[in-house]
Amino acid sequence: MNSLRKFFDKIKPNFEEGGKLHAFRSLYDGFETFAFVPNTTAGRAGTHVHDAIDSKRIMSLVVIALVPALLFGMYNVGYQNALAAGQLENASFWGMFWFGFLAVLPKIIVSYVVGLGIEFTVAQWKNEEIHEGFLVSGIIIPMIVPVNTPLWMLAIATAFAVIFAKEIFGGTGMNIFNVALITRAFLFFSYPSSMTGDDTVWVAQHTICGLGFNVPDTFSAATPLGEIAAGATALSSSFCDQVCGFIPGSIGETSVIAIALGAILLLWTGVASWKTMLSVFVGGALTAWLYNALGLSPLDACQHIVLGGFCFGAVFMATDPVTSARTEGGKWVYGFMIGFVAVTVRVLNPGYPEGMMLAILLMNLFAPLIDYCFVSRNISKRAKRATKN
């Protein structure tokens, strides 16, 4: 830490007025305030302190909470590759992990370079401070796409999402929709064959730097939800594998255990709202139970929650403080409806095996309305109380 502080202090003069790298001052500010709490305090007038930690500290906590799911996702990429090649007994743990690491790393780099590049350009251009919101989106984006997504698609989708879902609304904290999910939605609707299509996208097929195994390009492995959408009545993977995450799927979404570790950190530090998180699970479970009882879905409530992006969405995206409902009562409605819509899309719409993305985006849209209803209900309640006395 100390050496990092010294490094920042050492390069600081370059970025100050008159320094040779003055043009990149917002870049420097962005990284310095991300690494260390800024040394300045708010002005005297018009500032309201909500909390002792600022949003950059919250962001870095979320990034830390995402790390278990990311690391497991890397391992699972290697595991699925070895499994597909039939070489599982010849593959070592570290071999599989490094293969996955090399497969995922370019996506993380592309997502950050494109997203932060746009953010920094806009900040520099408008002469504003760097917005820190992309630090979380940038790590979530590679985690919610299939491992075979081409990098150029990821770059276009990230640029689209940052510009059209965030910057035109006024930047971090102003966006209506979750930026990472807009990226995924853009990919999903623009390049359907590369996102779910023919089920060849979920398993990495080629060796990277001598690691991993070559699998025929036509090798296909469906996600459990994809199998159900294709008409299967029983899953090919065991429930234990589904909980641990040894199934094909988007990079970070498969392991419930790794996501639970992140969820514990988020709940323990109070960064994510337990009300939203709990109500997503309650809504999803009740709806899934209902569809199962009606015979519409072969999956029971447990499986619906464990499979696909349900857990990942519930823990890391539904609880996004910017796009979710902010009133305490509203959080229950908001979360419940996400669970309900997600399972409904899965069961009733044969075109979309997974409904979590669409559910969260839809409820993002309704969050302000939910808040409005709760706020006006509170106002009228108080008005009644005041007039009664």
Added chain:
Amino acid sequence: MSMFSKANKEALINPLNLNNPVVVQVLGICSALAVTAKLEPAIVMGLSVTIITAFSNLIISLIRNSIPNRIRIIVQLVVVAALVTIVSQVLKAFAYDVSVQLSVYVGLIITNCILMGRLEAFAMMNKPWPSFLDGIGNGIGYALILIIVGFFRELLGSGTLLNFQVIPDWCYEHGYVNNGMMTMPAMSLIIVGCVIWAHRAYNKDLQ
């Protein structure tokens, strides 16, 4: 008054830029979304609307003094409907493929806000010649935006322009994929938004 006096020129030129019916008045958005997946129907649609706006403006302007005020909308509708039917039949006779692509949207020109807007706002209180020019100007202003949107949607969504392939095969061989969302109406709304953005950034007084 000469044929191309200053006022007449303005009636023709203004709708192309500073008073564009689509990007400034935000009228006729609906059909701009529906017919612009390809460039060809966009051009045909733009031409049809130009012709219909021009002639309905001319006809209404000719009879503007004899239209009873209380039933003027009905009279306007009859004139527009007659012209729309003529254009629709001509398209079916001479450009059948395009008329199939445009399907109901040719018939729906009758509900296009630009038409009724120009009739009410201009033709009812101006002489025939300026009204005709105003109609042509607004039609072309509408067609311009349709062509811009259609250009980007066809280029990025299908890799073609006027059905000629413009994105070379080696791009596809190296992994390029057409953007499927460009062929959906949602994306044309975003493109129209971008056009409005660029237009207002350029014309500061519109902001």
